[in-house]
Amino acid sequence: MRKRYDYVIVGGGSAGSALANRLSADGTSTVLVLEAGRSDFVFDPLIHMPGALMFPSGNPLYDWAYETEPEPHMGGRRVAHARGKVLGGSSSINGMIFQRGNPGDYEKWATNEGMEHWDYAHCLPYFKRMETTLAGADAWRGGSGPLKLERGPASSPLFQAFFEATEQAGYARTDDVNGYRQEGFAPFDRNVYRGSRLSASRAYLWPVRDRDNLDIVTLATVTGLRWQGDRVTGVDIVRPRKRHSSVEAGEVILCGGAFNSPQLLQLSGVGDPEVLRAAGVTPRVELPGVGENLQDHLEVYLQHVSLQPVSIAPWLKMWKAPYIGAQWLFLNKGVGASNHFEGGGFIRTNDQVAYPNLMFHFLPIAVRYDGTASEGKHGYQVHVGPMNSDVLGHVRIKDADPFHHPAIQFNYLSTENDRREWVEVIRAARHILSQPAFAAFDGGESSPGPSVETDEQLVDWVAKDAETALHPSCSARMGVDDMAVVDPSTMRVHGTEGLRVVDASVFPSITNGNIYAPVMMVAEKAADIVAGNTPLAPEHPPVYRAGAGMPLYPEGDARNTAWNARTDIPSAMAAMAAPGEDDR
Template sequence: MTTTTPPPEAFDYIIVGAGSAGCVLANRLSEDPEVSVLLLEAGGSDWNPWIHVPVGYFKTMHNPATDWCYLTDPDEGIDGRRLQWPRGKVLGGSSSLNGLLYIRGQREDYDDWAQLGNDGWDYDSVLPYFKKSECQERGADDYHGADGPLKVSDLRLRREIAERFIEAAKASGIPENRDVNGATQEGVGYFQQTSYKGFRCSTAKAFLRPALKRSNLTLVKRAHCQRLLLEGKRVVGVEYRQGQSIQRASARLEVLLSSGAIGSPQILQCSGIGDPDHLAEVGVDCRHALPGVGENLQDHLQIRLVFKTSCRTLNDEVRHPLRKLAVGTQYALTRTGPLTLAASQVCIFTQSRDGLDRPDIQFHMQPLSADKPAEGVHPFSAFTSSVCQLRPTSRGRIRITSADPAVYPSIQPNYLSTEEDCRVAVDAIKVARRIAEQAPLAEVITDEYVPGREYQSDEQLLEAARRYSQTIYHPAGTCKMGHDDLAVVDDRLRVHGLEGLRVVDASIMPIIVSGNTNAPTIMIAERAADMIKADRRAQARVA
């Protein structure tokens, strides 16, 4: 590998990562023609057609051409299993791989962030940024925008089993809610998704592609950030690998880390920013002590229940070659049908037990079932009812194991490591079963395939949760925002104790949001872009 480098090229802002947050930053910062922006992406272009077909996540997840293909450490909380953690390694990042589900979380999530001392992150302050990015198919109202670049649409697929699931949830006492991103989250209804006329709307498509027409935005693909360049306590640029050579770029104003809940702490640690004892163990000189880097890892763990049915489900529609051909033809001609399917059809937000003041569990209902989606659906009619705890109390961590940035870090989620999380897991399975016992769903269920009715006692249900759970791919919190000893960034997302460096992605969440994390990550970037612009104007006035 070439180690000599030419003099670094200078930009006002360097953004590391062209994912859900980085594409937003690139767009919003380059709106100002007076600044220059460099966007570095470790992956390649989003040319793969499966990225743009909504159901294409079956093809792009676990594909090293588009996915980092991370793997967790063995986790005692889930019977020592290791889980695959897909993360987008392509323009658009995980917004090019995810299940397209548009969920913001609860008002209380953001109010809780503000109560921790993070000014400007309460719900009333962040709502305008959700609206700013959104182009809502249903039109604008008090909670939604219709002029933003991110297309948010209703599902283009309806199936009988989903309707039965909704009616059963209502029969169990859960109210119907057509807009879980509106006045209240609680209830059951169909998901909305980030798509438009049958195509995925990633942040690369919504934000980056229009911005690339600007001469002040430079995109460099297949550029893997190795480390940050520091002069004293100021970050002045980045070092990145492209092919077999090492390149450098300098930042006149700021470097913005948007590499996600795994990538951002890894880059910080490889740069000597983190816990001094841990850095010494892996042979990295500590340049800036910040013990919270990589700590506070949170994720949503879903417990999958699969029910066999006497009525047809999507298993029957996509199992045979001729039916697959029909599905493909339908999509090609009308942009409708199973190929427009998001990761789930129906969502539920509800309480796992009586006495709670807001939902603490979420359901993702899929009108199909599979052991592993990439291996194909089950050879029988069935649907999946997955349920996760919204605000887990378990905390994990991300830690590098080598000074070499090419070596993947250790990922330890510590799932189900607290008594509260175990209790919610058991209660959540009971809620799932209670829904399945209601008409009109119960009359078409022939068997509980997973985990099976042999699991009955609380101890057995916890065993089932440990055995049949999977990530929903929502890692967050590893560069937490706040002012305590483990905080990495302040409420303007500036890294504590350093100049010229911010982190802008899901890693800054002090507490994970109550739902899917893509829409909140986009909001975080919208909010950060305004903060960065305001700080630049303030500095200019002082100068």
């Protein structure tokens, strides 16, 4: 390591990988990436084999193994949160599902003061810059970016039954949930290329790791920020065998994610003074929003027994692992070459929401995310949960020790609206799974089972059985109001100099899908902001807006006026009526 860098990036995960690539591209700016986890070694199949995705979760070699405080509306149980403990961060252990979210998510961001340039038109060019859509580039999709996206074949009998069932249930098909029309069902894009996981590290860091102006250091925990007045001038680091050091920086950019970035801010005296003093930290910059506004997607698995031997359950038997591994290693194909989340879709559970509030992941096996509860039986399932819950939580340090996990509380199921949506979600999923297309396969619902039927029983089951979809975000949000943490025009932490945050924590609100793609978009856009580059010009292709005219916020919220101004109802209605527009 050098003694000083132009940019020190704290966290070599998704956002950190993208920033390191872009900020070092000029060949002159010196960039240091500090990752607390280990390297994502090329010979590690549990990272690079898509079909092995269930094994890193809960494994201390790969997972930081966070968990929430007892959730008061879930019987006091703690909910496990896997976070990647390797270079590439959670993109090295996640489900590899690539979902941008709905254009309405970014229109929603833009209704907040100071966020006007984070609308869909301004975000779209950065989505396109980062991707190579192997299914074909167009007005909505990119064709020359680092992220090469394979589309799931979703061709097995169970996937075909699922898609047919969605049409029988009255829902549309779409060509591309990341393109013109999100609402509907289709095969999914995946961060899989030539049979291997394409993490942020593999896509952005590996190709440029030999640049002379880029250093990547793993097993390096940043324990605090170094200050001169309100300016951050560097970081303190602990490496193996308790070796302490520090490095100077022109800019420090936090990319630790929704848990670690607010934690490091609070440890360094940036946050709510009451929270800091209670943890034994002297306040330096008063920002009460640090660690607040925490959001996530909770999900359940509706599982059915399959009457026909067409699921992938037999492949989970341990004695088949050597064959699966050899087939993947030498031929780049087989069961190990797929993440198996090959298709799904988005719907609105009622006509009063502006855009889809429910995402389906279909899986041709009945199994928990960590691989448990399969018992080798044939089955299938859908992963479902509300996408736009109004539940808010927090991340708060308990003490001044940087090696202690912070207190994480999501407050799942704490609002009446959230509980109501959960009932709608499960009934919508059951409606699809009960269609005639599944008649030849359906051996009955095994989870939650037919005895769970009333609204109260459904919510109780969610409280006992739901797991996180692993999308923590929004805990150091962009904005210009009193609870905002990050300036959306500079990515700087309010009240400081030389300190920025770029990761999922800066989202003003959670997007309605898996958050990896939005994180990468934020990093791409932030890279131009940090480097002082001319931003990419906004693009305005038409998008499907079935819920145009529906209010986005509760009645009386002034932001509804801004939302309505961004929604062109006549154009949306014309697009809906146009023949051949993905409505089959």
